[in-house]
Amino acid sequence: MAYVAVKGGERAIDNAHAWLAEQRRGDTGVPEIAPRQIAEQLGRAVDRAMAEGAIYDRGLGALAVKQAQGDLIEAAFLLRAYRTTLPRFAYSLPLDTGAMHVARRISATFKDLPGGQVLGPTYDYTHRLLDFTLEQEASPPAAAETETDLAPMPRVQDILAQEGLIEPDALPGADDPGKPPADLTREPLSFPAGRDARLQALARADEGFVLAMGYSTQRGYGGSHPFAGEIRMGEVAIEIEPPELGFAIDIGDITLTECQMVNQFAGSKTVPPQFTRGYGLAFGHCERKAMAMALADRAMRAAELGEDVTAPAQNIEFMLYHCDNIEATGFVEHLKLPHYVDFQSELENVRRMRAEHEAAAQATRKAAE
Amino acid sequence: MEGYNFAYLDEQTKRMIRRAILKAVAVPGHQVPFGSREMPLPYGWGTGGIQVTASILGADDTLKVIDQGADDTTNAVSIRRFFARTAGVRTTTRTAEATVIQTRHRVPETPLREDQIIVYQVPQPEPLSRLEPSRVQTKIMHALGEYGLMHVKLYEDVARYGQVSISYDYPVMVNGRHLMAPSPIPAFDNPKLDRMPALQLFGAGREKRIYAVPPFTSVRSLDFDDHPFRAIRAPHACGLCGATDCYLDEVVVDDRGKRLFVCSDTDHCATRREAGHSGADSLPEAAE
Numbered sequence: 001m002a003y004v005a006v007k008g009g010e011r012a013i014d015n016a017h018a019w020l021a022e023q024r025r026g027d028t029g030v031p032e033i034a035p036r037q038i039a040e041q042l043g044r045a046v047d048r049a050m051a052e053g054a055i056y057d058r059g060l061g062a063l064a065v066k067q068a069q070g071d072l073i074e075a076a077f078l079l080r081a082y083r084t085t086l087p088r089f090a091y092s093l094p095l096d097t098g099a100m101h102v103a104r105r106i107s108a109t110f111k112d113l114p115g116g117q118v119l120g121p122t123y124d125y126t127h128r129l130l131d132f133t134l135e136q137e138a139s140p141p142a143a144a145e146t147e148t149d150l151a152p153m154p155r156v157q158d159i160l161a162q163e164g165l166i167e168p169d170a171l172p173g174a175d176d177p178g179k180p181p182a183d184l185t186r187e188p189l190s191f192p193a194g195r196d197a198r199l200q201a202l203a204r205a206d207e208g209f210v211l212a213m214g215y216s217t218q219r220g221y222g223g224s225h226p227f228a229g230e231i232r233m234g235e236v237a238i239e240i241e242p243p244e245l246g247f248a249i250d251i252g253d254i255t256l257t258e259c260q261m262v263n264q265f266a267g268s269k270t271v272p273p274q275f276t277r278g279y280g281l282a283f284g285h286c287e288r289k290a291m292a293m294a295l296a297d298r299a300m301r302a303a304e305l306g307e308d309v310t311a312p313a314q315n316i317e318f319m320l321y322h323c324d325n326i327e328a329t330g331f332v333e334h335l336k337l338p339h340y341v342d343f344q345s346e347l348e349n350v351r352r353m354r355a356e357h358e359a360a361a362q363a364t365r366k367a368a369e
Numbered sequence: 370m371e372g373y374n375f376a377y378l379d380e381q382t383k384r385m386i387r388r389a390i391l392k393a394v395a396v397p398g399h400q401v402p403f404g405s406r407e408m409p410l411p412y413g414w415g416t417g418g419i420q421v422t423a424s425i426l427g428a429d430d431t432l433k434v435i436d437q438g439a440d441d442t443t444n445a446v447s448i449r450r451f452f453a454r455t456a457g458v459r460t461t462t463r464t465a466e467a468t469v470i471q472t473r474h475r476v477p478e479t480p481l482r483e484d485q486i487i488v489y490q491v492p493q494p495e496p497l498s499r500l501e502p503s504r505v506q507t508k509i510m511h512a513l514g515e516y517g518l519m520h521v522k523l524y525e526d527v528a529r530y531g532q533v534s535i536s537y538d539y540p541v542m543v544n545g546r547h548l549m550a551p552s553p554i555p556a557f558d559n560p561k562l563d564r565m566p567a568l569q570l571f572g573a574g575r576e577k578r579i580y581a582v583p584p585f586t587s588v589r590s591l592d593f594d595d596h597p598f599r600a601i602r603a604p605h606a607c608g609l610c611g612a613t614d615c616y617l618d619e620v621v622v623d624d625r626g627k628r629l630f631v632c633s634d635t636d637h638c639a640t641r642r643e644a645g646h647s648g649a650d651s652l653p654e655a656a657e
Binding site: 012081083329334337341356 | 373379402403404405406407408409411412413414416436437438441442443444445446447450473474475492503504505530531532534536537538553554555556557575577578601602603616617618619633
């Protein structure tokens with residue numbers, strides 16, 4: 001019996017990647033899909049890849065979705081690895097979502113409110129019946145259009161704030177005005193983690209993780225009695241203020257989904273009873289993510305609001321260390337890398353312990369005879 | 370490579386990482402947080418080691434990359450190619466020829482020299498992580514040098530199994546001050562870390578920590594006077610080169626329980642065979 005050393009890792013990798021490329025293309029008798037088609041027709045997939053990839057670029061998002069064969073965590077990973085190489089030209093001014101060009105805006109707390117309820121393009125109230133007409137190429141009938149008032153819609157939270165019924169908005173740097181907002185892509189996470197760092201982590205976090213953790217708060221693990229104060233989706237202008245200009249310039253619009261949760265709070269000795277906030281924001285049309293994020297954000301404020309910290313969603317360290325799917329998928333999947341050196345040491349360890357166990361058992365038997 | 374800086378990372382990032390490395394060298398065994406970047410390879414696959422290597426690599430360095438002691442394991446091949454592509458540096462499989470060695474799970478059998486640097490890929494830099502999951506708590510324990518939890522764990526092992534049951538990533542005390550995870554190398558390799566002439570750098574990308582053991586620094590595996598540290602290896606000789614003092618891989622050669630034991634350090638084994646050593650299972654043309 002001769003042992004042939006395993007060689008050829010390099011060739012195996014090349015061949016595997018060639019096979020992957022072939023598989024990605026699929027049957028060449030079927031027309032190839034273009035990133036532009038993905039951006040147009042699989043928009044929600046692109047939105048999710050952008051949100052978790054933490055970069056707003058629909059073209060790159062679509063390319064990543066194509067390259068990853070629709071595996072959205074893989075697509076987000078491709079985007080992250082690309083974005084980290086980009087130089088920083090400027091930081092934007094805080095976005096004014098109150099001035100959003102709204103495509104959808106709903107409030108669950110008021111029947112009607114200034115600006116009205118705008119349903120927008122939503123899957124809500126669709127009956128989830130497979131639509132077999134989509135098997136064929138067909139253009140849908142044009143959606144109805146009407147003139148709208150382009151006046152900005154005040155946010156529900158601002159309406160509540162007029163009466164002092166809800167805590168004031170936490171502006172970045174409110175507790176330390178000189179301090180710029182945290183940036184987890186430059187500085188490692190440290191504790192105590194401020195709300196700025198927490199919100200950044202949640203905005204980049206895995207939708208599934210945030211959804212499950214938000215859901216857990218509704219089922220009793222750290223509940224905070226939420227109401228969807230407002231959900232809005234639409235285009236927001238991004239402004240930067242180049243130092244050499246001294247005034248802000250508009251560099252473009254991005255689509256965002258924002259969710260403001262209104263949560264119960266009994267008040268304390270120093271603070272009268274008032275509602276508290278949970279906040280969610282995501283690139284693109286990611287309503288589920290924004291809502292779940294708002295629940296998670298509020299749950300993670302338990303300690304600062306003097307509530308008992310008992311549930312996983314309230315444990316900031318647990319949440320922040322496990323919400324990132326690029327970190328999580330890397331470490332879970334690294335288990336497929338060779339571990340035979342460690343396994344070998346475990347094997348020898350178990351063999352040694354079993355031998356000693358057997359020796360001890362024999363000694364006991366002998367003593368009994 | 371076009372469009373990318375030498376060794377992939379931009380110079381500002383390298384500077385940030387070098388600062389972390391300097392701090393790590395100044396406080397042996399202490400975990401220094403750093404702004405770990407997203408790399409084009411997945412977290413958990415060596416991103417910490419890659420960032421450290423990228424930050425210390427110069428154009429005239431010679432790089433060796435091993436995984437499980439071998440140069441030809443797929444992830445080692447992938448990382449070596451990454452640097453060949455992004456830095457254009459010379460690569461080698463010879464331990465003696467390398468100036469920088471990036472490793473996962475092993476320390477080469479050939480003793481390292483003062484003019485070499487070894488970079489370990491670290492999945493979990495916190496040696497106390499299995500005993501205390503909160504990093505807020507473990508940070509306090511390190512600050513206070515409060516390592517009773519680990520001693521109790523070792524004691525409980527002795528009480529329950531008659532010996533310490535940790536066989537890899539065996540905790541070490543560095544410079545008599547910091548408890549450190551040596552990365553998941555087999556405990557067999559632990560003694561090599563002690564007073565090693567080469568600089569040892571540890572990079573954990575996902576956990577965003579860098580730590581170091583400067584040359585000739587004391588690295589002691591935790592143990593008790595009446596239960597001294599014991600290195601474990603398979604009690605066999607290498608089937609190819611006949612070595613009896615090296616760490617061995619166990620290869621299953623048939624479905625009837627037959628095993629072959631061979632050196633895990635492929636370069637060491639090949640060098641020995643070139644020098645005329647042979648084992649019970651070697652054939653004249655066993656390679657390739």
